[in-house]
Amino acid sequence: MKLDVIKLTKEFVTYPSESQTSNVEVTQHAAGVLDRLGFQIEEIPYIDATGVAKLSIVGKLGQGTGGLSLMSHNDVVPANPDDGWSRSPYSPWVAKDKLYGRGSCDMKGPLSATICAAAHFKAAQLTAPLYIVVTADEEIYGVGAKHVTAKSKLFAEASSGYGIICEPTSLRVVHAHKGSVAIRVTSKGRAAHTSSLKGLNANMKMIPFLADMKKIYEQVLSARRFRNEEFTPPHSELSIGINDHNRATNITPVQSICTLNYRPMPGIDTEDLIDRIRKSAKTHGLHFDLRHHGRPLYTPVDAPLVGTALKLAGKRKSATVAYGTDGMAFIKKMKQMVVLGPGNIAQAHTVDEWIELDQLRKGVDLYTRFIERVCVQGQP
Numbered sequence: 261m262k263l264d265v266i267k268l269t270k271e272f273v274t275y276p277s278e279s280q281t282s283n284v285e286v287t288q289h290a291a292g293v294l295d296r297l298g299f300q301i302e303e304i305p306y307i308d309a310t311g312v313a314k315l316s317i318v319g320k321l322g323q324g325t326g327g328l329s330l331m332s333h334n335d336v337v338p339a340n341p342d343d344g345w346s347r348s349p350y351s352p353w354v355a356k357d358k359l360y361g362r363g364s365c366d367m368k369g370p371l372s373a374t375i376c377a378a379a380h381f382k383a384a385q386l387t388a389p390l391y392i393v394v395t396a397d398e399e400i401y402g403v404g405a406k407h408v409t410a411k412s413k414l415f416a417e418a419s420s421g422y423g424i425i426c427e428p429t430s431l432r433v434v435h436a437h438k439g440s441v442a443i444r445v446t447s448k449g450r451a452a453h454t455s456s457l458k459g460l461n462a463n464m465k466m467i468p469f470l471a472d473m474k475k476i477y478e479q480v481l482s483a484r485r486f487r488n489e490e491f492t493p494p495h496s497e498l499s500i501g502i503n504d505h506n507r508a509t510n511i512t513p514v515q516s517i518c519t520l521n522y523r524p525m526p527g528i529d530t531e532d533l534i535d536r537i538r539k540s541a542k543t544h545g546l547h548f549d550l551r552h553h554g555r556p557l558y559t560p561v562d563a564p565l566v567g568t569a570l571k572l573a574g575k576r577k578s579a580t581v582a583y584g585t586d587g588m589a590f591i592k593k594m595k596q597m598v599v600l601g602p603g604n605i606a607q608a609h610t611v612d613e614w615i616e617l618d619q620l621r622k623g624v625d626l627y628t629r630f631i632e633r634v635c636v637q638g639q640p
């Protein structure tokens with residue numbers, strides 16, 4: 261079967277699957293297309309933290325385990341038409357060899373490229389299976405990918421094979437990216453009119469904790485053990501946010517919240533860092549909550565997958581990036597992954613988001629050659 265990548269991208273963009281809303285309809289649309297291509301479909305549904313129904317799927321073509329997985333997400337960041345969009349963000353349009361619309365680049369275009377590549381093959385041709393993974397909530401701590409990693413039977417059998425995270429890299433090969441840690445530390449006080457001296461100011465308990473965090477902040481930006489030269493920049497910041505949400509200056513602040521974010525790199529002892537923050541919170545009588553811990557993605561540059569990806573993409577060297585992907589969750593089971601997809605990450609999350617038609621076509625071509633090599637010829 262032949263599928264048109266521009267038409268399919270437009271179909272997907274038409275669904276406003278912003279992360280705070282349901283992605284069930286657009287995922288069912290993708291499942292319908294994969295079903296017509298002969299894929300077996302596994303659904304991984306869940307209800308998110310705000311009670312909204314979400315759906316991820318894993319499709320499989322062919323027999324056996326391992327093979328090749330092409331992985332995308334179909335949630336998008338919000339698009340407010342008042343932010344200056346030339347047209348409705350969910351009425352995709354083509355102009356001057358670019359396809360515009362929210363999610364065209366990040367990453368319904370790349371997702372469409374994987375499906376259009378798959379359409380060139382029939383199950384009977386394949387000596388190793390092809391999997392297409394579509395996740396929800398990548399933009400919200402990769403929750404969909406966490407569910408897929410923990411629950412999907414097809415993902416479990418795919419995980420011994422190769423994985424391509426098809427996020428836009430301008431078709432450059434990325435062998436590593438940073439992880440992501442999010443912590444929330446809370447101090448509780450007692451409200452009162454400040455003139456009464458009967459309140460307990462929640463911010464006071466936070467101050468010595470913040471002094472500890474400042475030390476860690478300086479250390480992660482300077483100490484060698486928090487450095488990885490493969491990345492630009494070679495350090496990650498401990499990003500510190502403070503908020504007491506106090507409604508008036510004459511009320512004693514009843515709560516104080518410190519948010520901490522860090523992007524761990526391969527080889528850095530993140531557990532120890534988290535532990536130090538946890539201990540400091542405990543020492544100062546604060547509540548500690550590890551909200552998210554996404555692992556860095558790392559496939560050694562001399563791994564066969566990286567070599568194959570470079571060869572097929574016509575590139576000489578692989579790169580690292582500072583942003584994260586669903587790979588932070590997948591890496592718990594799948595060990596050989598690269599990020600490689602059409603479109604430029606610079607266009608992601610922007611007003612009038614676009615992807616070049618040429619990138620879409622090249623993406624289809626590259627994924628087709630990847631499937632041919634790994635799933636038809638059975639070569640590493």
Ligand SMILES: [Zn+2]
Binds near residue numbers: 333366367398427
């Ligand atoms: Zn993305």
